[in-house]
Amino acid sequence: MITETQTSQYVDTPRWRLHYNAAGEGHPVIMLHGSGPGASGWSNFSPNFEILARQFRVYLLDFPGWGKSAEYDPTGENRFMSNVEAVLSFMNALGIEDAALVGNSMGGLAASMVTALHTDRVSHCVTMGAPVPGGPQLFFQPGGATEGLKVLFATYADPTPENFRKLVEVMVFDPSFATDALVNQRSATALANPAHLHNFLRGIAAMNIDDMGQEAVFDGLAKAQTPALLIHGRDDRTVGVEHAMRLAGVMPNATLAVFNRCGHWAQLEHAARFNALVAAFIKA
Template sequence: MATTLPAGVAAHDIDTPSGKIHYIEAGEGHPVLLLHGSGPGATGWSNFAPNIEYLAKSFRVIAPDMPGWGDSDTAIAGTRNHVQTALEILDGLGIDRAAFVGNSMGGMTSTRFATTHPARISHLVTMGPSSGSPGMFGPAGLTEGLRILQAAYRDPSIESMRKLVGIMTFDPAFATEELIEQRSHIASSRPDHLQNFIDGLGGDRSRLQLEPSKIAGIKAPALLIHGRDDRVVHFEHSLRLHSLISNSRLLLINRCGHWAQLEHAGEFNRMVTDFIAHN
């Protein structure tokens, strides 16, 4: 299932020390890096298709497939470092500072990037990330959504993707057959990516932790967006981030699951555009 990009949106590849990175680019102006989540079939385009054209009216938008996803190279299980990859993308494209907009895993990468490379990030926008610390209100261990996500890596069939897209969204209208088929096709076309993710499960996760003291040191203005009905990552994680980051605001959206940028695309696009333009 080839993706037909709209006019003004182009696909490129760039060679980095992390391997070949495929990315979508559109627009001009201040750079905005869109980082996708960890689900099977996730890519820069599939995660942000309702947002890229709108944001590109005001900014230079770059949406990469991170190592182990989409058309980018696969990283060896347990060694991928998306913070380093993001830095390499900026360097390779000659970008000094960019706004980071990250969903779920991409939100964690963006937050960690803000703690390690503060001079290279102008704004921090997250949607549904973990705060890197155990939650108080979610279940012990994996959430319902993460269990379904991991199962879809082992079986990227249409039926598995139907469950995945269903758990990611609050409104069933957004769990379209087109999106389900797209995610299944992308995931099934790269068995190396699927195995890479499976091999990394249960490994040492300490490198993924976010220390509260480091989060509290983030100086970039932050917009934290979370769905109240998120069944993948409970909204308490964004509450925790909001309590730690001094220059932050929190947007908690009712009737919204894990993909705020999809289910509430209009509000998301306006909020992010205004936030980056005026902060």
């Protein structure tokens, strides 16, 4: 089996030292994690990594401010535009001309934004549980933050074992996936660098959500001919399925796949189906 330690690597970019896991040969596939406390490339995609690495060169990237990557100072920054910069810097540092971007939640948002703004660098755009770019609806419904986001923010502010269990439980449809091992993994990753937790909350408090160049993003998405696969759990309590429907209506070469009995982590709850679907999509 491929292990985290065997595949762990670092690369220095102009702004950050980025951690990643890499394995396999073939077309590059860069997998981008979500924003929850304890998120990392490995924690989000360990059930998919070895399977996809049998067919592609797969990279699990830790964004700045998560996992083993450098700390992220949010002062004067926009988190989501910084993620775009991080992906491009990572690709440049490793000499990757273009790649399939596969992103969950915040990582899916990054994948769609890179596709919109730097179309030539993206061969395929795959999202799971991703918010549609733009505006306050990125985080909120008419009644306020979603159930999942409320738990996510609470866990950043108070990273207790009880809150990490609530976090994992709200992210999945089937409670059997909220195992002690997964809860402990997320908790250990988060507590390994408390500065990441603090900086995330600072960044959210200061963020101007509208300051993301959204007109350019939507214009780019509408023009991009990049093949896109938009996967979403019908029972996602963190980012509602309507986000994927709206994104599918904007991107001209998009396929929408809605997984039944599935929460925010389609790649975990339906790993075999996810792996097969993504591999076939990239190889087509």
